[in-house]
């Protein structure tokens with residue numbers, strides 16, 4: 261049954277979860293050539309200041325509470341729950357801060373999830389993380405070491421992600437938290453576009469496989485044409501049951517995102533770079549969101565065709 265429907269009175273799309281992606285840091289142990297995790301500003305990242313982080317979480321939890329009908333987004337979309345999704349950079353460079361944020365978000369009534377490159381996940385850490393999140397997403401672009409090195413998915417010491425070990429750990433996480441969803445993210449780019457990810461998908465058995473086309477927001481390096489992107493999708497059609505495809509047109513101005521300095525940001529349509537709100541913890545979520553020129557209509561229209569009711 262679809263969770264998403266058009267409300268009869270308001271004609272607003274209704275979704276189960278509104279997801280706020282908080283990119284907590286720019287720092288990462290990888291250096292992907294297409295990395296978009298670059299934000300303006302020299303101020304300290306909020307994650308290193310617990311007082312400011314708490315303020316941000318409080319603001320987000322109350323402003324996006326489904327019961328807060330004064331949120332302008334409610335004019336275009338309604339939702340039943342809020343999920344705070346931590347991303348980066350690599351959020352697990354700061355494991356203690358991540359656990360603290362997730363626990364606090366939970367206590368404020370939000371669901372929680374995390375996107376990671378997977379390199380810093382250990383058995384001990386997973387024991388603490390798995391009960392706190394409804395989803396762990398891992399970015400994996402290729403099975404081949406050579407392709408991963410070419411993309412930049414390698415750290416300074418030459419270490420790459422060990423797919424087999426990570427798959428084992430995530431299988432264990434699913435036993436710790438049977439409700440946990442595992443998601444893989446793949447960015448189709450000039451180096452992996454001809455590859456076959458079948459073995460990787462079979463190894464991880466993700467609940468969802470989200471596939472992006474290389475998005476030229478920060479750099480056009482490794483961009484691929486829509487024909488090449490479509491060919492990648494067609495080659496993996498046997499996984500369409502878990503596949504979720506995002507092309508550039510859909511990705512532009514469609515995510516509700518916070519940067520490491522606690523500002524809403526979105527892609528600037530037709531140009532490189534982002535547009536930002538004021539810091540949420542400083543001016544409050546209401547003012548930050550209202551002053552910022554967010555494309556509410558574009559955001560909401562994206563979900564009238566969704567089938568699982570989650571804003572992803």
Ligand code: SF4
Nearest residue numbers: 288290291292295349
């Ligand atoms: S793993 Fe993610 S954050 Fe790190 S360099 Fe690659 S794209 Fe950027």
